Amino acid sequence: MADPDSSGVLRVIPLGGLGEIGLNCLLLEYGDAAIAIDCGLMFPELHMLGIDLVIPDLSYLERLGDRFLGFVITHGHEDHIGALPYVLREVRAPIYATPMAAGLISERLREHHLVDDTRLEVIHPRRPWQMGPFTIEAVHMTHSIVDAVALAIRTPLGTVIHSGDFKLDQTPIDGRAADLACLAAYAADGVLLLLSDSTNAEREGYTPSESSVRDDLDRIYRETPGKIFFSTFSSHVHRLAQVLNLSQQHGRRVVIVGRSLNTSVKIASELGYLQYPLALFADINEVKDLAPHELTLLTTGSQGEPLSALIRIAVGDHPKIHMDPEDAVVLSSRIIPGNEKSISSMINHIYRRGAVVHHSASAGVHVSGHASQEELKLLLRLVRPRYFVPVHGEYRHLVRHRGLAQSVGMAPESTFLLEDGNVLELAPHGARIAESIHAGRVFVDGKGIGDVEDVVLRDRRHLSSDGLVMAIIAIDQHSGELIAGPDLVSRGLIFEEGGQAYLDQARSVVIETLQQVSPQSRTDSLEVKEEVRKALKRFFARTLERRPVIVPFIMEM
Numbered sequence: 306m307a308d309p310d311s312s313g314v315l316r317v318i319p320l321g322g323l324g325e326i327g328l329n330c331l332l333l334e335y336g337d338a339a340i341a342i343d344c345g346l347m348f349p350e351l352h353m354l355g356i357d358l359v360i361p362d363l364s365y366l367e368r369l370g371d372r373f374l375g376f377v378i379t380h381g382h383e384d385h386i387g388a389l390p391y392v393l394r395e396v397r398a399p400i401y402a403t404p405m406a407a408g409l410i411s412e413r414l415r416e417h418h419l420v421d422d423t424r425l426e427v428i429h430p431r432r433p434w435q436m437g438p439f440t441i442e443a444v445h446m447t448h449s450i451v452d453a454v455a456l457a458i459r460t461p462l463g464t465v466i467h468s469g470d471f472k473l474d475q476t477p478i479d480g481r482a483a484d485l486a487c488l489a490a491y492a493a494d495g496v497l498l499l500l501s502d503s504t505n506a507e508r509e510g511y512t513p514s515e516s517s518v519r520d521d522l523d524r525i526y527r528e529t530p531g532k533i534f535f536s537t538f539s540s541h542v543h544r545l546a547q548v549l550n551l552s553q554q555h556g557r558r559v560v561i562v563g564r565s566l567n568t569s570v571k572i573a574s575e576l577g578y579l580q581y582p583l584a585l586f587a588d589i590n591e592v593k594d595l596a597p598h599e600l601t602l603l604t605t606g607s608q609g610e611p612l613s614a615l616i617r618i619a620v621g622d623h624p625k626i627h628m629d630p631e632d633a634v635v636l637s638s639r640i641i642p643g644n645e646k647s648i649s650s651m652i653n654h655i656y657r658r659g660a661v662v663h664h665s666a667s668a669g670v671h672v673s674g675h676a677s678q679e680e681l682k683l684l685l686r687l688v689r690p691r692y693f694v695p696v697h698g699e700y701r702h703l704v705r706h707r708g709l710a711q712s713v714g715m716a717p718e719s720t721f722l723l724e725d726g727n728v729l730e731l732a733p734h735g736a737r738i739a740e741s742i743h744a745g746r747v748f749v750d751g752k753g754i755g756d757v758e759d760v761v762l763r764d765r766r767h768l769s770s771d772g773l774v775m776a777i778i779a780i781d782q783h784s785g786e787l788i789a790g791p792d793l794v795s796r797g798l799i800f801e802e803g804g805q806a807y808l809d810q811a812r813s814v815v816i817e818t819l820q821q822v823s824p825q826s827r828t829d830s831l832e833v834k835e836e837v838r839k840a841l842k843r844f845f846a847r848t849l850e851r852r853p854v855i856v857p858f859i860m861e862m
Contacts, residue, residue, distance in 0.1 A: 363388075376389065377402075472674055503702040507701070508678060533601045563613065570603075637665075692720070772795060789860075
């Protein structure tokens, strides 16, 4: 281990990804310098009505100003890079990423018109570089995307190892196993802290190799007389490589349907990760001229996303591609929590077309990209850190991973359970959890970033569950006399045409309420709104046991 600088404290601050799946972003801070590892997003949960994306609240990072030296990216998945285009509008800092991740980031920056304003540095394993007091080396790891790395970060207090997302695949598709020798060399010098992926901490044993899906995929290719629709995450280059190879072997042309897939295949091909003859690929306009058994269609939409290519094909809404009996659909990805219903609905539509569906519950068409318990323990034994923090996972995953660390001999006081905003301080004399800083979530809704807060989501949930009633009233602003109305308009409460008698009762309640208010008070529109709101609230609660959003609209004449 490096000679410790007795004057300094190393601060470890998770800003996202500890206590949830996604939003991965962790800050290392020493003296007047700080770096961030990853900057990811998460997709909205069911209760986040109308929200497009969720990104971490990086207001603490923004306050660092010139002290912040940049983002170091472990790999190119959206939960590790997706927030960058939004964060870079406020934080101008360089990005360090491996080739595939850099290619995907460049595409995102181009979409957001940030390419010219952003410094993007391409890094490679075993080639250290300096960022202030930190000397960083990328270490090749195996995962469900190419160019995934762990990070070995030398600090004045000692070495920090961040595993990134990983599994220990012994038979990877490209023949490049995880560089455990590099990690072992750091372990020989002494490792101060290990931060390790906890996603599969509840899963016993070892995660199967990526190559293990080939046999079932080959069987599907042999047994399918019609078209094969294959859907996986667009960044899963090794899975795509297997599909391209099988298509070539079985005499099928490949048609790519979906922009994100086209982008990933283009970047991976330019980097040499996918090398296939152009004749293997066909244009979407050629589909009608090829026999069904001559086609593989790579499509987006494995999560049943609305308007994705696969869902449009499944419901018969695609202008150029049709799904028929004897076709097969392969959903080669895990189900992201919250997408179960949309995926189930899509599968039902596919079966209505007469096609058959192969997914992870019915065939070996997918394996995880994350380490299971035995691999997590192997990494702990290999690195032998002085301190350990589980990262990347929901709270239960972090707890189980901490338990694994203690099961291989780490003392409980050397393992720390952190959540977003917690601060771990490492000093020569020991480690402690210090005061927390503000960390949270920022909602992206259309072009708005952070303008939708919890109170807005609460109103949206209220509207969705109980509906809306608008009361329109015209009042003489001098005498307080009721000139017109109240007219009641409801949405999501009752069917208005059939419920007119009921709304007439509500209208009478409003009139009676206003008659009990003095004419002078009726000239105050704010007071009138409050009286109308209270009267209708009581009426709907008593008669329907519902709580619609009530919006009085007062016209002063």
